[in-house]
Amino acid sequence: xxxFKGMGDYFALDIGTKAIRVVQLTPQGDDSWSLLHAGYMAVxxxxxxxxxxxxxxxxxxxxxxxxxxxxxxxxxCVIGIESSRSFVTMIQLPRMTDSERSSILKYQADKxxxxxxxxxxxxxxxxGDSPDNPQQDEVMLASVTQDYIEGLVDMIDSLGxxxxxxxxxxxxMLRAALAANSTSTNMVINVGERSTDVVIAIxxxxxxxxxxxxxxxxxxxxxxxxxxxxxDQAQQFLLKFGLEKTRLDGQVYSTLIPAxxxxxxxxKKSVSFLESxxxxxxxxxxxAMGFAATIPLFSEYISDNTGIPVQITNPWQKVRVPDSERxxxxxxxxxxxxxxxxxxxxxx
Numbered sequence: 001x002x003x004f005k006g007m008g009d010y011f012a013l014d015i016g017t018k019a020i021r022v023v024q025l026t027p028q029g030d031d032s033w034s035l036l037h038a039g040y041m042a043v044x045x046x047x048x049x050x051x052x053x054x055x056x057x058x059x060x061x062x063x064x065x066x067x068x069x070x071x072x073x074x075x076x077c078v079i080g081i082e083s084s085r086s087f088v089t090m091i092q093l094p095r096m097t098d099s100e101r102s103s104i105l106k107y108q109a110d111k112x113x114x115x116x117x118x119x120x121x122x123x124x125x126x127x128g129d130s131p132d133n134p135q136q137d138e139v140m141l142a143s144v145t146q147d148y149i150e151g152l153v154d155m156i157d158s159l160g161x162x163x164x165x166x167x168x169x170x171x172x173m174l175r176a177a178l179a180a181n182s183t184s185t186n187m188v189i190n191v192g193e194r195s196t197d198v199v200i201a202i203x204x205x206x207x208x209x210x211x212x213x214x215x216x217x218x219x220x221x222x223x224x225x226x227x228x229x230x231x232d233q234a235q236q237f238l239l240k241f242g243l244e245k246t247r248l249d250g251q252v253y254s255t256l257i258p259a260x261x262x263x264x265x266x267x268k269k270s271v272s273f274l275e276s277x278x279x280x281x282x283x284x285x286x287x288a289m290g291f292a293a294t295i296p297l298f299s300e301y302i303s304d305n306t307g308i309p310v311q312i313t314n315p316w317q318k319v320r321v322p323d324s325e326r327x328x329x330x331x332x333x334x335x336x337x338x339x340x341x342x343x344x345x346x347x348x
Contacts, residue, residue, distance in 0.1 A: 010076035012342030017193035021339040039070025083211035170197040172341030176315040191292040226255035242296030
């Protein structure tokens with residue numbers, strides 16, 4: 001099983017922090033799809049976070065229910081791996097054959113990944129010329145802890161499904177955000193419950209992948225503590241008022257801004273790092289996904305403070321979705337970046 005490879009009739013499975021999302025698409029031409037099936041099921045976050053046998057059993061039951069309720073009959077599936085469980089980096093290697101590269105990485109991967117090679121599942125993709133040396137290749141290296149992924153795959157297989165590939169969430173969401181023939185340079189940010197995936201892509205090829213330990217719940221806690229309200233109330237304030245200065249006498253705005261400024265600072269650092277490697281690089285736009293698309297004036301604030309245009313990006317932008325389905329998904333449609341990206345995989 002390869003981390004990146006997957007093809008044929010399959011459905012996408014995204015196990016998020018608080019919910020399971022499943023999607024099956026059918027191709028309708030170049031970079032265009034139609035929705036066959038989609039499902040969403042809320043799950044206790046403690047069950048998803050736990051590796052205990054009992055939690056895995058309950059998670060398996062939830063996955064099975066989500067697939068059945070969505071009407072999916074395919075048994076092959078590809079699964080997304082959250083950023084806290086995976087590691088993605090870019091490395092430079094001399095030009096060589098795939099077999100030579102595999103051999104070298106087998107013995108040298110420990111220089112690049114944060115876990116012992118013997119404990120890791122590793123895969124790689126050649127992206128193109130290295131920015132430092134055009135005689136070398138830039139290679140994207142992805143790894144995940146073997147015990148974790150084998151346990152997850154075994155659990156999913158036990159449900160009667162066949163896992164044909166796994167993929168880091170940060171790579172999946174890029175596919176949903178960008179046109180396959182993109183020639184611009186974009187930063188894609190997907191704000192999740194606990195963290196934010198940040199990818200800078202030249203064309204459709206990722207060149208920097210980061211995970212920021214800041215997500216929706218970070219902002220909720222900031223408001224909860226600053227205004228002395230419960231988390232549920234704080235989340236309502238965040239999603240209703242966001243960064244509007246005049247709402248609630250500006251209390252939400254003034255409480256939230258220090259956390260948002262820290263977030264923006266991290267985005268700027270990512271831009272500066274990539275600009276230091278690529279001469280004349282210019283980020284054309286920031287594509288905002290996930291909860292970044294649902295917080296009022298969030299994208300405008302990022303644009304004003306980075307000097308880069310920000311575009312709210314719907315993960316379903318390349319998918320024909322029946323009106324009836326779109327209506328039922330309206331409240332959570334921006335949470336599907338990983339699932340839709342997984343479902344848009346094609347063999348190259």
